[in-house]
Amino acid sequence: MKPSRLPVLVLGAVVLTAAVAGCKGQPTDPGPRPLSTVSAAAPPVADSVPPTEALAAASAKMKSQNVRYAMNMVGSAVSMTGKGAADVTSHSSSAVLEINATGQKLTTETLLVGDDIWLRFQGLPSLPKQWMHMKVSQLKPGSLTRRALEDPASVSAMLKSAFDVKKSGERGFEGTVDLSKSPTMTPQMLAALGDKADAVPFRVTLDDQGRVSVMTVDMSEIGKAAGVTMMKFELYEYGEPVQINPPPTADVIEMPAKLLAAL
Numbered sequence: 001m002k003p004s005r006l007p008v009l010v011l012g013a014v015v016l017t018a019a020v021a022g023c024k025g026q027p028t029d030p031g032p033r034p035l036s037t038v039s040a041a042a043p044p045v046a047d048s049v050p051p052t053e054a055l056a057a058a059s060a061k062m063k064s065q066n067v068r069y070a071m072n073m074v075g076s077a078v079s080m081t082g083k084g085a086a087d088v089t090s091h092s093s094s095a096v097l098e099i100n101a102t103g104q105k106l107t108t109e110t111l112l113v114g115d116d117i118w119l120r121f122q123g124l125p126s127l128p129k130q131w132m133h134m135k136v137s138q139l140k141p142g143s144l145t146r147r148a149l150e151d152p153a154s155v156s157a158m159l160k161s162a163f164d165v166k167k168s169g170e171r172g173f174e175g176t177v178d179l180s181k182s183p184t185m186t187p188q189m190l191a192a193l194g195d196k197a198d199a200v201p202f203r204v205t206l207d208d209q210g211r212v213s214v215m216t217v218d219m220s221e222i223g224k225a226a227g228v229t230m231m232k233f234e235l236y237e238y239g240e241p242v243q244i245n246p247p248p249t250a251d252v253i254e255m256p257a258k259l260l261a262a263l
Contacts, residue, residue, distance in 0.1 A: 051166055052162065054173070054206075054210070055159050056159070058159075058204075058206055058210055061211045062235065064088060065211075066238065067086055068235070069233060070083045070234045071232065072232045075219070077101060077102055077228075078100070078101045082097040087244055090244070092242070096108075097109075097110075104123065111246065111247060112244070117135070117145075118131040119255070128253060131252045132255040133255060134254070139263060155215050155235070157181075159212075162175050162176070163178070171206045174202065176199045176200060176202065178197070178200075179197040179200055180198050196221055201217070201218040203215070214232070215235075216231065217231040
């Protein structure tokens, strides 16, 4: 991977993964646990329901219920793991994201509680080590971070662009998604991914309540130049209690103006 592409890929990875549960950061409750196997006795998705409608219904449930998630992106040049949780009642969320790219490691933590956001980075010496605080209202309407906050899951954003969808087994779907329509994609990120970003293969499995359980995105063709082969999202513990707390006041500074402008 060319060094000039690294900042774009890292930014894209941070934004896309933050969007999975509405810009999440450091979990204050237990981290993700292995997904439970879907019950074999659970009724399958009815054949009378069009696949696109079934996916839309499943996507809507990600926005209406508490949820935890884990994600993994693998590739020859870039790898990424993340975990987090979201509480829809209090509009709070948290996550930790670790990115390894060409020998460089970046850890980003994000907390959202109401209108308050805290970010912390490790692995970027040019940035403060403390939590950096800002308000959602300080973000520009079209900023990547705001668009991520407005969509609790990049999974949801991707499924909105799904086409050529068909059933795959009792609870599975497959098709293609148009990443160019994702609210978290910039022209620079799309340029790094190449001209196939508008038709990327995906597979989705629903749980026994018709909610998205696992989604995989096949990046083997689109991500060749970027060294990315696959992205996998796991969503679970829907409706379970989630407790998100702000970081200690003594470890918080206000977001630097230059960094805020970039968000």
